[in-house]
Amino acid sequence: MANYFVGDIQGCFEELELVLAKVDFNPSTDVLWAVGDLIARGEGSLPTLRYFKQLDGSAKVVLGNHDLHLMAVAAKIKRVNPKDQLDALLDAADLGSLIGWLRLQPLVQELPEQNIIMTHAGVPPQWDIQTLRAQAQLVSKALTSQDYIPALIAKMYTNKTHVWDENASELQRQIYCINALTRMRFLRPDGGLDFDCKLSPDDCQDPSLTPWFNANGLIKETHTLIFGHWAAVMGKVENPNIYALDTGCCWGNHLTLWHMESDQKITQNKLKKS
Template structure:
């Protein structure tokens, strides 16, 4: 059995297929772990979701910010961004089935035999594994409610609160979790969330900002696998982190990390050849 972790697919289904062919992925015995942002900027979000859903228990996913935004667009709370190329998906006969399946997916996954935590954007350094599981599960339960659009999705498009504290309640607590797990890149020196800077660390000259993975963390003994930050191009220079977003949808490549032999395999965007 092999565990494969794949970076932000973003609808680049052909590249995903080619990548899985390269490694001989067998869903009968192997598992595919996807770091979120399954849909958007690539050309085939519909095929991507249908394929991942078809894998059943062989696929382990987390939701990214684009996946949550899809829920808002399909629920008519937000307009689709033309750059997201979602028209075919939104018009599909099985869109409701796919949306309900997405709502069942978590914001965090843990692979105990390899001590790996997977989220879309990262893990707040103030959280240990137990806190991560609790907070992510509370958001998952809110997503499964029949009124998830009104109670959760409609209220997630706010940047605050930026500070974690245990007396947060209700939507504010959920929003902090969503923002941290699906949008986080940099933190201020006091550990609060920052949402504007997307530069890679070597190009960021603001000494008051540090990448979230550069902080002392309560999950420092875990291997943290994440995507979201394409500008990193897979490099953190920090032990026990695996950054897998390598900007396939922007013409770069899709990255697969095979855990057992610690090997990374890539597939170049087919339109950039």
């Protein structure tokens, strides 16, 4: 049995197939962990979702911001981003089934034997493991409720909820959890989330901002953290217990697969379209 962790696929399904072929991935014995953003900018969002759905117990997925946005687009709350290639997915006869499957996916996955935690964007440094689990569960509970669209999806689009407050309302804590676990990059001096700078830490011109993985944190002292989301980082994090797996395949770079047991990364370059 092998555990493979893959970075943001973003609809790059052909590249996913190729990188899995390089390691002879076998869903009967192996597990494929995905850091979220299964869909969006690539041409293969529909086959990507279908593939992970049929993998069933052989896949461990967390939701990314693009996956959550798909729910809003499908519900006609938001318009499709012109840069996303979602027509085939949105026109698919099984769209409802695929959305239903996505709603069952959590914001956090754990491999307890190895003290591994996987989220899409990272973990707020001020949270301990109990807080992470509890707040992520609140979001999962809301996503599986019948009124998830008006109760959460329609209300999650705000940058105002950027500072953690354990005494905030349940909805505000859900929104902060989504913002932190699926959108976080830099932190402001007060520990709040910054949503403006998407550059790499080396290129950011604001000295007051700190990459979340460089801030003093509770969970990163005891766990290995796996995340994606931040393509500009290109996998370069100095902490040996933090793995950044988004290497911008949809932007013309490559898809990264991490084999946990051997601590090796396998990559597949973005295919050039003729």
